[in-house]
Structure formats: structure tokens, C-alpha cells
Amino acid sequence: MSGFQSIIGHEEVIEHLQNAIKTGKVSHSYIFTGEAGAGKKLLATTFAMTLQCEKKGIEPCMECDSCKKAVGKNHPDIIVLTHENQSSISIEEIREKVVGDISIKPYCSPYKIYIIPDAEKMTPQAQNALLKTIEEPPAYAVIILLTSNINELLPTIQSRCVKLNLKIIDNSLVKNYLMDKLHVPDYQAEVDASLAQGSIGRAQEAAESEDFARITENALKILKYAGKLGAFELAEALKNMVSDKQSIDDYLEIFQFWFRDVLMFKATQEIDNLVFKQEINYIKEQASEKSYETIEKILEALEKTKVRLHANVNLELALELLFLTIREK
Numbered sequence: 001m002s003g004f005q006s007i008i009g010h011e012e013v014i015e016h017l018q019n020a021i022k023t024g025k026v027s028h029s030y031i032f033t034g035e036a037g038a039g040k041k042l043l044a045t046t047f048a049m050t051l052q053c054e055k056k057g058i059e060p061c062m063e064c065d066s067c068k069k070a071v072g073k074n075h076p077d078i079i080v081l082t083h084e085n086q087s088s089i090s091i092e093e094i095r096e097k098v099v100g101d102i103s104i105k106p107y108c109s110p111y112k113i114y115i116i117p118d119a120e121k122m123t124p125q126a127q128n129a130l131l132k133t134i135e136e137p138p139a140y141a142v143i144i145l146l147t148s149n150i151n152e153l154l155p156t157i158q159s160r161c162v163k164l165n166l167k168i169i170d171n172s173l174v175k176n177y178l179m180d181k182l183h184v185p186d187y188q189a190e191v192d193a194s195l196a197q198g199s200i201g202r203a204q205e206a207a208e209s210e211d212f213a214r215i216t217e218n219a220l221k222i223l224k225y226a227g228k229l230g231a232f233e234l235a236e237a238l239k240n241m242v243s244d245k246q247s248i249d250d251y252l253e254i255f256q257f258w259f260r261d262v263l264m265f266k267a268t269q270e271i272d273n274l275v276f277k278q279e280i281n282y283i284k285e286q287a288s289e290k291s292y293e294t295i296e297k298i299l300e301a302l303e304k305t306k307v308r309l310h311a312n313v314n315l316e317l318a319l320e321l322l323f324l325t326i327r328e329k
């Protein structure tokens with residue numbers, strides 16, 4: 001992660017946010033809307049990092065303690081909500097993690113920032129609980145709701161937030177940059193660009209990392225042969241993943257892209273928009289073998305595994321459960 005200047009596109013939104021910082025007119029509540037993959041979380045975390053940066057500029061300096069903590073995802077005053085239940089965010093969760101927590105002053109920074117992904121999943125009760133906080137926030141509080149469906153948010157919430165709309169960035173922009181400037185081969189550039197979701201910084205990091213190339217290779221091996229691997233080979237693959245604890249998020253993201261490809265191909269029979277077009281034979285095979293329901297179930301299981309891992313559950317067990325779902329016929 002590295003600042004606004006490394007994000008491709010979203011010029012107007014970035015200008016708005018930087019201007020708010022410059023003029024001291026940062027709002028207490030924002031809604032970032034946009035489809036999955038538009039870069040909502042990246043922009044929200046970059047904004048949060050900039051607000052907390054000790055240098056107080058309109059870009060995060062990437063060098064101070066605060067920026068380092070933000071990059072390491074362990075900044076005590078940047079709170080990103082995660083939730084195990086995929087279908088809804090309950091009033092209890094909002095009370096515990098936001099409403100009840102927000103009156104405690106920031107630990108070590110000017111702001112206390114809450115980022116709520118999938119905000120449309122808040123129940124109406126949860127939204128009402130949050131509304132009171134949005135109406136009378138402490139001076140240091142900033143709440144950022146991320147949503148792909150703003151219509152699910154109560155009008156009373158919507159009217160009190162600054163709304164910023166993010167459009168999907170064309171992956172080909174990032175991909176071309178990687179191929180032209182860094183001479184990354186076509187298919188690796190496609191994967192790196194998809195993972196980066198519009199951030200040239202993240203794409204570059206992925207492209208320059210030998211680790212990442214190795215992870216992609218290992219992940220693809222697992223994905224292509226998941227249904228056919230024997231117990232021993234699968235255990236071996238799992239062991240590789242577990243020993244790579246730092247990279248587990250990358251693995252899961254590659255898995256997600258893969259099964260979105262399978263789903264997309266099943267629905268459209270089109271190859272052009274797939275991330276892993278070079279593996280079309282395998283995608284095709286899995287698309288015809290698996291039902292829509294099974295693919296959806298796998299995608300849900302992947303989401304769940306991500307949350308579980310961040311809740312520090314047993315890594316091996318979480319992955320085993322995931323593989324059971326992936327291998328299900």
C-alpha cells in the first residue's frame with residue numbers, strides 16, 4: 001500500500017478527499033459506493049492512513065510510525081470491521097465494535113477511524129444504532145461505510161454522510177503498465193493487475209515479488225487439480241500453504257479470482273474477461289462439472305476462511321474445511 005499517487009483512476013474522489021484534508025473539512029461520516037473490486041477498501045484505507053500520518057500532508061509519508069502501523073494493518077486507531085456471519089451485520093456487532101468503542105479516545109493519533117465494509121449488510125436495527133453515533137460523533141471520529149448497494153442503507157444514514165461514488169478501473173490500464181514498464185509476462189500481468197484492483201503500487205509489488213510468482217504457481221496447481229489430487233498430494237499442498245502464513249491472503253485471493261472465472265464462464269461462455277484465460281481448459285472443465293450453487297458455496301467458503309484467519313483460528317483446520325467444500329461434487 002502506498003499513497004494516493006499510486007492509485008490509478010478515481011481522480012475526482014481523491015481530489016475531494018485531499019481537499020478536505022487540506023482545508024480541514026474532513027467529514028465525520030462517508031459512504032464509498034461502487035461495485036466489488038472498484039477499490040473502495042483501498043481508497044478508504046489510504047484516506048485513513050493519510051489522516052493519521054504524523055507528517056500531516058495530503059499523502060501518507062509511508063515512513064512515520066503511524067504509516068508503518070497502517071501498512072502492517074495493526075494501527076490501533078484505524079478499525080476495519082470484520083464479521084463471520086456473511087449475510088448480515090447485527091446490532092450487537094455495531095454496538096460492541098463501533099457505538100460502544102467510539103467514546104474511547106484515540107490511542108495515539110488525531111483521529112479514530114472506523115471502516116465498515118459491506119455496510120449494506122447491517123440490519124435496520126444495526127443502522128439505527130449507528131445513526132445516533134453518526135448524528136453526534138466525537139470530534140475525533142471518522143466513520144467510512146463501504147457498500148456496493150447504497151439503496152440498502154436507510155435514507156437517514158445516507159443523508160448524513162458524504163457520498164463518493166467509485167467506478168471500476170479498467171484492469172487493462174494496470175496490466176499494460178506492468179507489461180510495458182516492468183516487462184512482466186502477459187498472464188502474470190493479468191493476475192497481478194486483478195489482485196491490485198486499480199493500485200499501481202500493489203500491482204508493482206506483486207509483479208516484482210518472486211514470492212508472488214511462486215505463490216501463483218502453487219495456487220494454480222492446487223486449483224487445477226483440486227478435484228483429482230490424492231489425500232497425500234493435497235496434504236502436501238496444504239503444508240506449502242500453511243508454511244507460507246504471511247501469504248495466505250494472496251492464496252485466498254487467487255482462489256477467489258479463479259472461482260469467479262469459473263462462475264463467469266459458466267454464465268457467459270466468454271473468455272475475454274477472465275483473469276486466468278490461459279487456463280481456459282481447466283476453467284471450462286470445472287464450469288461444466290460444478291453447479292452454480294456449488295460455485296457460490298465455494299466463494300462463500302473463501303470469504304469465510306478469510307475472516308476466520310483474521311480471527312486467529314487454527315490455520316490448518318480452516319484450510320481443511322475450505323478444501324472439503326472445493327472438492328465437493
Ligand SMILES: [Zn+2]
Binds near residue numbers: 052055062066
Ligand atoms: Zn506518515
